[in-house]
Every structure is written in C-alpha cells, then in structure tokens.
Amino acid sequence: MRYVKGHGLETRNRIVEEASLGLRQAGVDGMSVADLMKLVGLTHGGFYSHFESREALVIEAFAAAMDRTMSQWRNLMKGMPAEEQFDAFVEAYLTPGHRDDRARGCVLPALGTDIARSSQKARRAFARKLDEMIDVIAALFPEEHRRRRARSRRARLQP
DSSP: OOOOTTHHHHHHHHHHHHHHHHHHHHOGGGOOHHHHHHHHTOOGGGGGGTOSOHHHHHHHHHHHHHHHHHHHHHHHHTTOOHHHHHHHHHHHHTOHHHHHOTTTSOHHHHHHHHHHTSOHHHHHHHHHHHHHHHHHHHTTSOGGGHHHHHHHHHHHHOO
C-alpha cells in the first residue's frame, strides 16, 4: 500500500503526541512500547521504523510536553500588559483542572520522579528543556531579578 507524502512524519508526530499524554498519565515505567503504539492505533511492530529506541521516544515525548506547556504559557500572556503576566501565569497554573489533568498538565510534577530514574541522556535533554521553561518564567520578573528568581526553585530541587 502506498502512503501519501508526509505520512511517516505525521504518524511519528501522532506517536510522540500520544506518548506525551500517556507517559504523563501512567509514568515512564507504566507504559510499554505496545501500549504506546496501541494509543495511536498501530501495532508495536512498526515502532522501530519511527524511533531508534524506547528511550528516544521518551525523550522526544518529554520535550514535546514541555514545548506545549511553554506555548500555552506564551499564548496566555500574549498581548497582556507585563505587570499582569505573572499573576495570570500563577492563576492559570494553580488551578484544580490543571492539577488534576496529569495527561495534559505540567510535565514537571507528572514525570519529575521518572526523570530522576532515567538515563543520563534523558536527564540532559530534560534539563535543557527545563532551562527553556525557566527562561519563560524568568521573563515575568523585573529585568534585574529574572534569572536568579526563576532558578531559585530549581536549585532546591537539584541534589
């Protein structure tokens, strides 16, 4: 059977999207490759035509979830006066709906403990994305305090 141009990339993106949701819901160890592929409506046999390893998918799914979170933050604050952005961010982030929807909520509480048990490669990729998230939050603070304030929480989380 012939597929239209871009079908493979579209399928890969669907796998990453579903993995992003599924991993946040069940945890990294809570889903097998077969479970992940079933979410997309595919068999696990085709997995390795899209990803070199399960770890590669997990890393990409983490990054996609973090990118989506940052995009939501930016969209929320788009066009908003600077002095209102921090309060809007906190109000949106600290809602019961956001807290209770693990699959679509923030990747940090959903997968933070999984990251600690992940490979060094996965932890490095996660740390790069976390730094990007910190930069988005840092932009909400006055210029002279941005990076220090935003990173203060991260410093307490690191060993």
